[in-house]
Amino acid sequence: MKVKTILADLEKKHPGEVEYLQAVREVLESIEEVYNENPKFEKAGIIERLVEPDRIITFKVPWVDDNGKVNVNIGYRVQFNNALGPYKGGLRFHPTVNLSILKFLGFEQIFKNSLTTLPLGGAKGGSDFDPKGKSDNEIMHFCQSFMLELWRHIGPDTDVPAGDIGVGGREIGYLFGVYKFLANEHTGVLTGKGLNWGGSLIRPEATGFGGIYFAKEMLATKKDTFKGKRVSISGFGNVAWGAALKATELGATVVTISGPDGYIYDPKGIKGEKIDYMLDLRASCQDIVEPYAEKFKGSEFHKGKKPWDVKVDIALPCATQNELNGDDAKLLVQNGVMLVAELSNMGCTPEAVEVFHKNKILFAPGKAVNAGGVATSGLEMSQNAMKYNWSAEEVDQRLHGIMANIHKACVDHGTGKDGYIDYVKGANIAGFLKVANAMVDQGIF
Numbered sequence: 001m002k003v004k005t006i007l008a009d010l011e012k013k014h015p016g017e018v019e020y021l022q023a024v025r026e027v028l029e030s031i032e033e034v035y036n037e038n039p040k041f042e043k044a045g046i047i048e049r050l051v052e053p054d055r056i057i058t059f060k061v062p063w064v065d066d067n068g069k070v071n072v073n074i075g076y077r078v079q080f081n082n083a084l085g086p087y088k089g090g091l092r093f094h095p096t097v098n099l100s101i102l103k104f105l106g107f108e109q110i111f112k113n114s115l116t117t118l119p120l121g122g123a124k125g126g127s128d129f130d131p132k133g134k135s136d137n138e139i140m141h142f143c144q145s146f147m148l149e150l151w152r153h154i155g156p157d158t159d160v161p162a163g164d165i166g167v168g169g170r171e172i173g174y175l176f177g178v179y180k181f182l183a184n185e186h187t188g189v190l191t192g193k194g195l196n197w198g199g200s201l202i203r204p205e206a207t208g209f210g211g212i213y214f215a216k217e218m219l220a221t222k223k224d225t226f227k228g229k230r231v232s233i234s235g236f237g238n239v240a241w242g243a244a245l246k247a248t249e250l251g252a253t254v255v256t257i258s259g260p261d262g263y264i265y266d267p268k269g270i271k272g273e274k275i276d277y278m279l280d281l282r283a284s285c286q287d288i289v290e291p292y293a294e295k296f297k298g299s300e301f302h303k304g305k306k307p308w309d310v311k312v313d314i315a316l317p318c319a320t321q322n323e324l325n326g327d328d329a330k331l332l333v334q335n336g337v338m339l340v341a342e343l344s345n346m347g348c349t350p351e352a353v354e355v356f357h358k359n360k361i362l363f364a365p366g367k368a369v370n371a372g373g374v375a376t377s378g379l380e381m382s383q384n385a386m387k388y389n390w391s392a393e394e395v396d397q398r399l400h401g402i403m404a405n406i407h408k409a410c411v412d413h414g415t416g417k418d419g420y421i422d423y424v425k426g427a428n429i430a431g432f433l434k435v436a437n438a439m440v441d442q443g444i445f
């Protein structure tokens with residue numbers, strides 16, 4: 001296979017889909033060697049079939065706001081690959097949502113879901129709807145309109161959406177209500193559900209907790225732990241919240257969170273009620289962190305800046321794609337960072353990843369580090385299928401085991417001759433092999 005030729009071809013077919021092409025390039029560069037060692041993959045046209053989604057559903061989402069004005073957004077579901085199980089992946093509601101972003105997220109999801117070892121295919125969806133400043137009533141009407149179209153394309157054994165940026169427990173509730181009504185069934189068609197109507201304990205915490213369990217394994221390769229480490233976190237949503245909770249529990253001091261308006265630096269540590277306050281910030285639907293500095297004395301608000309100029313041992317991007325660039329990476333390295341783990345999907349630009357690799361920093365990509373979220377969605381599906389609920393301890397223990405397994409898969413496939421673990425390569429190869437072999441087994445579709 002000539003990676004360059006396939007990429008050049010894709011660029012011609014999908015001009016301007018920057019994020020999608022970035023995600024595909026990273027995977028293809030990682031797997032080139034194993035692909036060439038297995039002629040059966042080329043014979044079955046695996047790459048050509050893997051880089052195009054099985055189908056893309058696009059639809060209009062009309063809704064009436066509180067002033068009686070009719071608004072129209074675009075809704076999407078990208079069903080990428082179902083070789084391993086039903087399509088599975090989140091829904092993102094954010095004004096930046098477009099096809100390139102959802103195709104990159106759906107593509108990443110295939111390999112992430114494969115790494116979890118659970119029977120999950122890859123998908124992603126969402127809308128360019130902006131939840132910022134919307135009333136509860138507006139959110140409900142938008143979700144209802146969105147599901148009026150989406151419901152005919154999904155199902156508990158077909159495609160199981162969940163949350164992502166802008167879609168949390170409240171939105172999943174409104175979406176589920178419409179699905180249940182139209183399909184006349186109460187099934188696990190969505191994950192991230194409320195606890196007393198089919199949700200799983202630990203799902204809200206899972207992405208953050210799983211990311212910290214993964215980083216704990218990375219530290220263990222250096223016989224190190226979170227104890228006494230200074231940690232910077234970007235974002236202030238569900239993922240940042242879970243990561244802050246678990247990192248603090250393991251003895252680290254979390255010194256930053258951030259929003260689109262800037263970042264908070266709290267040298268005393270974001271812990272206890274300060275972590276709870278992240279939920280209030282989120283619930284206010286203003287998408288800002290500045291009020292934190294007004295509420296908690298001794299903390300600082302740095303307007304319009306990202307948290308990567310703060311001197312830390314560990315940096316955890318928890319906000320969105322490409323939020324940490326080459327210059328940020330250089331600054332972190334200069335300041336002595338030892339570990340960077342993406343909890344956001346593709347949080348670092350390729351230039352940033354190159355800086356970490358060159359400097360032999362412990363670095364791991366989102367599709368491995370943040371897989372605990374979708375893994376626990378998989379556990380929610382198992383519980384729904386059994387019509388039974390596990391305890392928090394049981395779910396947490398399984399999550400812990402899954403993250404340790406993913407770490408081991410990365411080490412097995414990504415350790416170089418000098419002993420440095422290339423987690424990007426390891427995650428891509430381990431994730432790819434399972435999907436590619438399943439596609440070979442299932443014939444050409």
Ligand code: 2IT
Pocket residue numbers: 088089090091112160161162163164165191345370371373374375377
């Ligand atoms: O990026 C992700 O893995 C998610 N937003 C969670 C997907 C899921 O189906 O739980």
